[in-house]
Amino acid sequence: MYTEKVMDHFEHPRNVGELENPSGMGTVGNARCGDIMRIYLDIDENQIIRDVKFKTFGCGAAVATSSMATELIKGKSVQEAMQVTNIAVMEALDGLPPVKVHCSLLAEEAIHAALWDYAQKHGIEIAGLKQPKSDIGEHEHEEEEEY
Amino acid sequence: MKRTIYLDNAATTKTKPAVVKAMLPYFSEYYGNPSSVYDFSTPVKQAVSRARETIAKSLGAKSNEIYFTAGGTEADNWVLTAMADAYKDKGNHIITSKIEHHAVLHTCASLEQQGMEVTYLDVDEDGVVKLDELEKAIRPTTILISIMFANNEIGTIQPVREIGAIARKHGVFFHTDAVQAYGHLPIAVDDLNIDLLSASGHKINGPKGIGFLYIRTGIRMRSFIHGGGQERKRRAGTENVPAIVGLGKAVELAMDTMTKRTRYELKLRDYLIRRVLEQVPYTRLNGHREQRLSNNANFAFRFIEGESLLIMLDSKGICGSSGSACTSGSLDPSHVLLAIGLPHEIAHGSLRLTLSDETTKEDIDYVVENIKAIVKRLRDMSPLYEDFIKKQNQ
Numbered sequence: 001m002y003t004e005k006v007m008d009h010f011e012h013p014r015n016v017g018e019l020e021n022p023s024g025m026g027t028v029g030n031a032r033c034g035d036i037m038r039i040y041l042d043i044d045e046n047q048i049i050r051d052v053k054f055k056t057f058g059c060g061a062a063v064a065t066s067s068m069a070t071e072l073i074k075g076k077s078v079q080e081a082m083q084v085t086n087i088a089v090m091e092a093l094d095g096l097p098p099v100k101v102h103c104s105l106l107a108e109e110a111i112h113a114a115l116w117d118y119a120q121k122h123g124i125e126i127a128g129l130k131q132p133k134s135d136i137g138e139h140e141h142e143e144e145e146e147y
Numbered sequence: 148m149k150r151t152i153y154l155d156n157a158a159t160t161k162t163k164p165a166v167v168k169a170m171l172p173y174f175s176e177y178y179g180n181p182s183s184v185y186d187f188s189t190p191v192k193q194a195v196s197r198a199r200e201t202i203a204k205s206l207g208a209k210s211n212e213i214y215f216t217a218g219g220t221e222a223d224n225w226v227l228t229a230m231a232d233a234y235k236d237k238g239n240h241i242i243t244s245k246i247e248h249h250a251v252l253h254t255c256a257s258l259e260q261q262g263m264e265v266t267y268l269d270v271d272e273d274g275v276v277k278l279d280e281l282e283k284a285i286r287p288t289t290i291l292i293s294i295m296f297a298n299n300e301i302g303t304i305q306p307v308r309e310i311g312a313i314a315r316k317h318g319v320f321f322h323t324d325a326v327q328a329y330g331h332l333p334i335a336v337d338d339l340n341i342d343l344l345s346a347s348g349h350k351i352n353g354p355k356g357i358g359f360l361y362i363r364t365g366i367r368m369r370s371f372i373h374g375g376g377q378e379r380k381r382r383a384g385t386e387n388v389p390a391i392v393g394l395g396k397a398v399e400l401a402m403d404t405m406t407k408r409t410r411y412e413l414k415l416r417d418y419l420i421r422r423v424l425e426q427v428p429y430t431r432l433n434g435h436r437e438q439r440l441s442n443n444a445n446f447a448f449r450f451i452e453g454e455s456l457l458i459m460l461d462s463k464g465i466c467g468s469s470g471s472a473c474t475s476g477s478l479d480p481s482h483v484l485l486a487i488g489l490p491h492e493i494a495h496g497s498l499r500l501t502l503s504d505e506t507t508k509e510d511i512d513y514v515v516e517n518i519k520a521i522v523k524r525l526r527d528m529s530p531l532y533e534d535f536i537k538k539q540n541q
Contacts, residue, residue, distance in 0.1 A: 007458075010458065011462065013528065016527070016528045018533065027530060031491065031492035031531060032491040033491075034471055034472045034491075034492075035452075036529075036531060038530040038533075054528075055528050055533055056528060057450065057451065057452055057529040057530055057532075059452055059454035059471070060454055060455055062452070062455075063455060063528065
């Protein structure tokens with residue numbers, strides 16, 4: 001069902017983890033639907049993405065698209081990262097099954113959410129970047145505590 | 148060769164070699180049409196009758212109450228559709244539960260579009276239908292109660308005898324989808340007050356594409372498949388003779404081995420459940436602890452998603468299934484897990500493992516070790532787990 005590239009990025013995901021004091025962090029998705037992606041960015045003074053880490057709760061495609069998205073933006077400028085669309089992520093993975101296309105959209109949104117956080121914190125504007133609509137923030141999935 | 152540990156016996160089972168052997172002569176040797184008059188077809192006719200008798204005996208029913216179908220799904224579709232039509236003079240109300248197989252639920256949804264009224268009963272947190280609510284749901288217009296014998300996902304066994312007694316008391320027919328239970332639990336239709344029962348061949352080491360419907364004498368259900376006089380004019384189409392013979396053989400084997408087999412599976416299942424719950428934190432067992440199928444274990448692992456887990460288990464040669472949205476092809480996780488009250492995010496992390504008589508203790512040990520490692524790996528990359536641990540440390 002998945003391409004070899006997807007399986008490779010799922011079984012050996014790149015850049016999994018967290019960053020302490022990230023320049024920007026974004027979390028998108030919804031635990032109800034079974035996908036949450038979080039991206040951490042470390043951006044230097046020249047607006048180059050020095051490091052990127054991710055954490056994902058989701059299916060094989062969600063993990064693979066997160067992994068590929070981080071690979072595509074690592075070492076790039078903020079403007080270049082804005083060009084990494086869900087189509088670019090999918091193409092880099094040699095395609096996704098139709099039902100999994102939303103995973104790649106989530107990866108794009110996660111990058112944008114992290115960049116938005118960076119822009120807000122540093123008081124800068126990034127051309128073409130809009131406030132992420134699906135950033136779930138810290139508090140929205142608290143009800144899952146009770147078990 | 149890659150090791151394969153098949154723990155998805157609720158999805159389908161291996162066709163036992165003895166079953167295949169019994170079927171083989173009915174492809175190229177005894178291939179006559181059972182409806183034909185010549186003597187060449189006599190052994191074919193007899194083979195179909197023998198299979199029917201074996202099945203009837205297994206249920207304490209009469210041979211002429213057993214109707215072969217193309218499987219459990221057809222049997223469920225047939226019962227609901229034909230009963231709705233046959234008893235429309237009496238009423239237009241059916242009672243079922245929220246945890247039925249889609250063969251029942253989707254047929255009910257289709258009937259609703261044609262004006263039927265359907266009550267979908269809630270279940271408790273173990274997946275058991277509430278008897279008082281069942282009784283309250285009965286109306287003068289109720290024509291049928293359809294409650295599954297045992298659930299395919301969480302393995303919970305329903306209080307079938309009590310449900311049947313309530314149905315009988317109110318003069319309502321009782322159908323049970325016994326696809327998961329038949330061959331695994333003793334079923335006597337008279338004792339359990341069952342009027343109609345669906346079952347399938349490939350869940351009990353028989354071939355795929357064959358099943359049957361038990362219809363108690365006196366129920367005036369009509370044909371669902373039109374085009375011939377087979378099955379006493381109630382199910383048209385030339386009989387799938389090799390599959391019918393295979394089903395008969397599978398039933399014979401299942402009945403002979405039931406006590407020993409289910410005792411063996413139950414012991415292994417309890418070992419699996421105990422070890423997983425001990426070894427993997429933040430895990431729960433879904434379904435009733437005791438009133439469950441002898442081969443069913445269903446877990447929910449918090450903070451992870453089921454499809455990831457399945458793919459990683461697959462890379463270790465372990466076959467299981469999940470109720471996560473990604474495996475159901477929709478955004479919602481399994482309707483059964485939601486009906487027992489699991490929050491969406493926990494239902495996404497479910498894993499069903501269903502054993503067989505060929506499963507060994509070594510298999511279980513291997514599976515538990517892999518589950519442990521994979522769940523840890525997935526949690527290490529889960530933002531939900533990260534948040535949970537941070538909160539714990541505060």
